[in-house]
Amino acid sequence: MASATSDTTDPTGAAPATGLPGPAAAPAPAAGPPSDRTPLLSTASNALKVVVVGGFGVGKTTLVRSVSEIRPLNTEETMTQAGQHVDDNSAVLAKSATTVAFDFGRISLNEETVLYLFGAPGQERFWFLWDRLFAGTLGAVVLVDTRRLADSWYAIDRLEQHGTPFIVARNDFGGPRYTHQEIRDALDLLPHVPLVDCDARSREDGKAVLIALVRHLHRLVTGQVH
Amino acid sequence: MRRPGRDDTPDRLYTLTGGRSRADSDAFDLVTLVVSEFEPTPGMQSEHTAILRMCRRPTAVVEIAAELGLPVSIVKILLSDLLATGRITARHPQTSRQPARLPDPTVLEQVLVGLRNL
Ligand SMILES: Nc1nc2c(ncn2[C@@H]2O[C@H](COP(=O)(O)OP(=O)(O)O)[C@@H](O)[C@H]2O)c(=O)[nH]1
Numbered sequence A: 001m002a003s004a005t006s007d008t009t010d011p012t013g014a015a016p017a018t019g020l021p022g023p024a025a026a027p028a029p030a031a032g033p034p035s036d037r038t039p040l041l042s043t044a045s046n047a048l049k050v051v052v053v054g055g056f057g058v059g060k061t062t063l064v065r066s067v068s069e070i071r072p073l074n075t076e077e078t079m080t081q082a083g084q085h086v087d088d089n090s091a092v093l094a095k096s097a098t099t100v101a102f103d104f105g106r107i108s109l110n111e112e113t114v115l116y117l118f119g120a121p122g123q124e125r126f127w128f129l130w131d132r133l134f135a136g137t138l139g140a141v142v143l144v145d146t147r148r149l150a151d152s153w154y155a156i157d158r159l160e161q162h163g164t165p166f167i168v169a170r171n172d173f174g175g176p177r178y179t180h181q182e183i184r185d186a187l188d189l190l191p192h193v194p195l196v197d198c199d200a201r202s203r204e205d206g207k208a209v210l211i212a213l214v215r216h217l218h219r220l221v222t223g224q225v226h
Numbered sequence B: 001m002r003r004p005g006r007d008d009t010p011d012r013l014y015t016l017t018g019g020r021s022r023a024d025s026d027a028f029d030l031v032t033l034v035v036s037e038f039e040p041t042p043g044m045q046s047e048h049t050a051i052l053r054m055c056r057r058p059t060a061v062v063e064i065a066a067e068l069g070l071p072v073s074i075v076k077i078l079l080s081d082l083l084a085t086g087r088i089t090a091r092h093p094q095t096s097r098q099p100a101r102l103p104d105p106t107v108l109e110q111v112l113v114g115l116r117n118l
């Protein structure tokens, strides 16, 4: 099977789950097989999606891990049929299987609502599966490393074309300190798109990034963006 | 847990799903929450058994895929079988799948409250 991504996580190297205390962390029913899974509340009924997108090594998995109540899990989607939407370069692949890997975590927000966070590679070859995977997503966080800003150009183009609302988060790797204006110029960001700073290893920063995204979405929905 | 897809040759995936493709499986979103309505019965396909055990509590499609180490599209086909025979129910996300449609502000306000309380 052709593997169309190199963005995989080593599940064995992941940190242990930082499960929230409370009912969400209740053990699995005794009849079940041994498992380190943290089940959702039985009342969970509405799951939402947010996608963290960015180049390889930019800190997507780290950000997901910082805020998730479960250890990030890795999975994949496979496209096996010909005749799906593919660009000309991948016409050959369309006849066999094309696979993209992505990871995810989750946050139980209340008794009914769960927010799933997906870490998705920003490369071109990932995007033909975007609709299949992320239709109905609330919005996206484009995570950038200022030493490699160009890695995020393609993802930003596609999000804009697609009409998926997003914010940009600079993950601080201690590189040169560009001003926000310099970063905005380099990314050609529209004025209303928020740009925030974070350390993806910090839970508080991860929360702040998600809050910035949801506040942005709220402004868009309520028409407060000019 | 093994890395997903390690030994998923197309032949094995074909066998798992009886060679069917995505017919009814588009009904499932990545984050549709699946709930078992019955316990597994002896002789059931092992993947079906695993899904019914896992979904005694609501479990998202993507978590089932990660746990079974199978591609999401294959898991959706397995789930369509279980749904068709009434062994599971599905709680679909309430957000619109239309790309141009923005979410309901009250949903966003709930999300904000939840995030701030973390
Ligand atoms: N110094 C620093 N290192 C980070 C930060 N975020 C992530 N890293 C490290 O960068 C590496 C790549 O991060 P990862 O989350 O795996 O990137 P991904 O490929 O986008 O998922 C890991 O070794 C992280 O520990 C950060 O904010 N600062």
Ligand SMILES: [Mg+2]
Residues within 6 Å of the ligand: A007, A008, A009, A060, A061, A062, A103, A119
């Ligand atoms: Mg990663």
